[in-house]
Amino acid sequence: DTGVSQNPRHKITKRGQNVTFRCDPISEHNRLYWYRQTLGQGPEFLTYFQNEAQLEKSRLLSDRFSAERPKGSFSTLEIQRTEQGDSAMYLCASSPGLAGDNEQFFGPGTRLTVL
Amino acid sequence: QQPVQSPQAVILREGEDAVINCSSSKALYSVHWYRQKHGEAPVFLMILLKGGEQKGHEKISASFNEKKQQSSLYLTASQLSYSGTYFCGTEVITNAGNNRKLIWGLGTSLAVNP
Secondary structure, eight states: OOOOEEEOSEEEEOTTOOEEEEEEOOTTOOEEEEEEEOTTSOOEEEEEEETTEEEEEOTTOOTTEEEEOTTSSOEEEEEOSOOGGGOEEEEEEEEOOBTTBOOOEEOOOEEEEEO | OOOEEEOSEEEEETTOOEEEEEEOSSOOSEEEEEEEOTTSOOEEEEEEOSTTOEEEOSSEEEEEOTTSSEEEEEEOSOOGGGOEEEEEEEEEEOTTSSOEEEEEOOOEEEEEEO
């Protein structure tokens, strides 16, 4: 198992464009999380999945953000009509989802720059 | 709901000790500790689940107080490799019942110098 992978690692886009990121969790991990992190801050929760079900979405997230995990394996995060304030590192993490033990394994992140 | 971490930054000489604190205004389900080096993803250190729990090994350990509102991370005889930003992530029970998510502190920057 090679751990959590994310693609692309870097994305530069112009304001107003749509972008999509992919996360492949550790196989057989039931839970998958998306976070956003800006310089000097801790990860900010965006949303999380238990298998294919999206169980919670941050109220901070505007309608421009959407995430899917159609088959309970990989997940995609789409940002529509990007704004400069969306520039950040987008982190994906997965965990086994076992009761009491929710160690989260992070991917390397996708760094988004909106010009 | 965001936990408060203190101190914000620590500078040590190799071999010195440090304590990083994480406090919440509400009782927590658990506390997670992670370390993140510049340009890298956070790496898991440990989870504490029970009030009064202490966990870890001789060099890096953590405690969770009885009320489950404060946790401390202890770094003993620090090594150069300990440098990075330490985050606590607090797990709360959400309104959806068994759904849980991590709320992260702002981090404590630790620099260990030779």
